[in-house]
Amino acid sequence: MSALILALDTTSREEALRIASLTADHLDAIKIGYPLVLGAGLSIAGEIAALGVPVIADFKVADIPNTNTLICDQVFAAGCSAVICHAFPGGDSLEACVASAHAHGGECFVVCEMSHPGGAEWFSGGVAERFSGMAVTAGADGIIAPATRPARVAALREIIGTKKIYSPGVGAQGAAPEDVKALVDGVIVGRAIYGAADPSAAAREYRDRCR
Numbered sequence: 001m002s003a004l005i006l007a008l009d010t011t012s013r014e015e016a017l018r019i020a021s022l023t024a025d026h027l028d029a030i031k032i033g034y035p036l037v038l039g040a041g042l043s044i045a046g047e048i049a050a051l052g053v054p055v056i057a058d059f060k061v062a063d064i065p066n067t068n069t070l071i072c073d074q075v076f077a078a079g080c081s082a083v084i085c086h087a088f089p090g091g092d093s094l095e096a097c098v099a100s101a102h103a104h105g106g107e108c109f110v111v112c113e114m115s116h117p118g119g120a121e122w123f124s125g126g127v128a129e130r131f132s133g134m135a136v137t138a139g140a141d142g143i144i145a146p147a148t149r150p151a152r153v154a155a156l157r158e159i160i161g162t163k164k165i166y167s168p169g170v171g172a173q174g175a176a177p178e179d180v181k182a183l184v185d186g187v188i189v190g191r192a193i194y195g196a197a198d199p200s201a202a203a204r205e206y207r208d209r210c211r
């Protein structure tokens, strides 16, 4: 059983709020990122949160510690409950994100291995294991790991123990909730819900399949 997180990658405020309203009852969280925030502004985070759904900011934050702190502080001030960060800038940069998240009562998730085919090119060969170890050392709340490669999710679970795993790649990228729901805490679904003819029915179906 896992939570269901909608990746709301529409670019218009009106469309985002329409889909969020239609699907909110079936979701555990909504993930927003550059497509929506560049189109609608960061204030969309508060508007979605006002619907009663926690908002995860997928900005894949990757800068020096001071800049990471400034970015994450903005994210949480806007009403987000969690932020997604990269590990590759180093442990101090990651710790800055974790510190900001925890200072605001929020959570920090670390990208460890990406779900698309190219994710296996760069994050293979043990780097994802290193990133997972960095997430543990920095006190992060969890990691992002690919539903498209359940065996890799299982390997990273060995490193992070009971920390959370949120897993993208379900739906448009080919994975199914059943592939990973026993391994992860949350499944992330984007186009297969927000691009469906009936987003509410699609969200309900994915929620049921995650249970």
Ligand code: XMP
Pocket: 007, 008, 009, 033, 058, 060, 084, 111, 113, 114, 115, 116, 119, 144, 145, 146, 168, 169, 170, 171, 172, 173, 188, 189, 190, 191, 192
């Ligand atoms: P789709 O439409 O493919 O959307 O269901 C997936 C969403 O998840 C994001 N994504 C990732 N984010 N690590 C991340 O932090 C990943 O490995 C990863 N793979 C996909 C993607 O940007 C979209 O919002």
